[in-house]
Amino acid sequence: MIKKTADYPSFNYEDKFLLLGSCFSNHIGERLKYHGFRTEINPLGVVFHPLALATQLSKAMKGDLSGKIFNVGDVYLHSLASSEVYGIGEEAVFSNYSKQLSELRNELLNSTILIITFGSMHGYTLVENNEIVANCHKQPTTTFNKVFSEINHVTAIWRELLDDLKTFNPKLEVVFTVSPVRYTRDGILENVHSKSRLLEVVSQLEQPYFPSYELVNDVLRDYRYFELDQSHPNDLAIREVWKMFKEWSFGSEEQKIMDLVLDVRTRENHRFLFPDSESTLEFQKITNEKRERLNSLYPYVAL
Numbered sequence: 001m002i003k004k005t006a007d008y009p010s011f012n013y014e015d016k017f018l019l020l021g022s023c024f025s026n027h028i029g030e031r032l033k034y035h036g037f038r039t040e041i042n043p044l045g046v047v048f049h050p051l052a053l054a055t056q057l058s059k060a061m062k063g064d065l066s067g068k069i070f071n072v073g074d075v076y077l078h079s080l081a082s083s084e085v086y087g088i089g090e091e092a093v094f095s096n097y098s099k100q101l102s103e104l105r106n107e108l109l110n111s112t113i114l115i116i117t118f119g120s121m122h123g124y125t126l127v128e129n130n131e132i133v134a135n136c137h138k139q140p141t142t143t144f145n146k147v148f149s150e151i152n153h154v155t156a157i158w159r160e161l162l163d164d165l166k167t168f169n170p171k172l173e174v175v176f177t178v179s180p181v182r183y184t185r186d187g188i189l190e191n192v193h194s195k196s197r198l199l200e201v202v203s204q205l206e207q208p209y210f211p212s213y214e215l216v217n218d219v220l221r222d223y224r225y226f227e228l229d230q231s232h233p234n235d236l237a238i239r240e241v242w243k244m245f246k247e248w249s250f251g252s253e254e255q256k257i258m259d260l261v262l263d264v265r266t267r268e269n270h271r272f273l274f275p276d277s278e279s280t281l282e283f284q285k286i287t288n289e290k291r292e293r294l295n296s297l298y299p300y301v302a303l
Contacts, residue, residue, distance in 0.1 A: 018111040022119035022179035036261040036301040045082020048119030052134040060104040079133040121194040180216035182231040
């Protein structure tokens with residue numbers, strides 16, 4: 001099994017979490033939310049490339065709204081956000097992007113834990129100004145240059161960014177991880193080379209690191225842990241990663257509270273065959289009592 005490093009921090013319910021990057025951030029973030037932690041996930045949508053993510057963070061801290069606007073029919077999109085941030089018209093997408101960038105800035109100011117998931121070193125830059133994009137939004141290939149970023153360049157950008165983040169919010173603890181998703185669209189060998197570069201970057205940054213990539217690909221190491229596309233970890237794999245994340249990140253007291261939250265969540269999600277029956281009403285009464293007791297004992301839990 002993978003041993004926890006000495007610099008890996010312990011989290012608690014008074015922490016506020018911000019998770020950014022690959023879709024794997026969404027999986028861990030949703031589980032944190034489900035267990036009652038104050039959590040925000042990817043305000044600008046999923047982003048895979050470390051330089052696109054660095055650009056988002058830098059612009060959020062500066063309040064810089066610049067970027068390229070694309071359109072697909074009557075839908076308008078921003079080059080530094082996923083398709084979740086869109087508008088019917090340029091003004092609408094600019095307004096939505098501005099709102100989400102402001103949310104990211106606010107979360108950076110108020111969070112205590114920032115978890116970054118790098119996805120791929122393969123990315124795209126705009127031909128017109130060489131700026132990295134977070135999403136190509138199905139634009140013509142002539143709009144972009146495909147890049148395979150160099151380790152030293154990405155490391156230098158992120159070292160400077162980490163200094164800026166520490167100045168912006170001295171309470172913020174940054175933890176890195178590398179997505180176990182196989183980006184086979186670029187090719188199997190190219191994915192391996194990409195992951196190796198990402199792992200070297202996080203090694204050189206010398207920040208706390210959670211080994212989700214190593215757990216899925218080196219410890220679990222079985223295709224039964226992947227979806228049918230053989231690229232995306234399935235729910236079984238995500239449960240194993242969450243189990244390890246929980247063991248690494250939380251002490252016994254926090255895990256005890258997590259179990260109490262899980263009990264309430266499970267009861268609230270229970271589906272009843274006879275909603276108006278006496279047994280159902282009694283079950284719901286006990287559930288409400290458990291919830292109220294949990295709120296009373298641990299008011300910082302976000303139920």
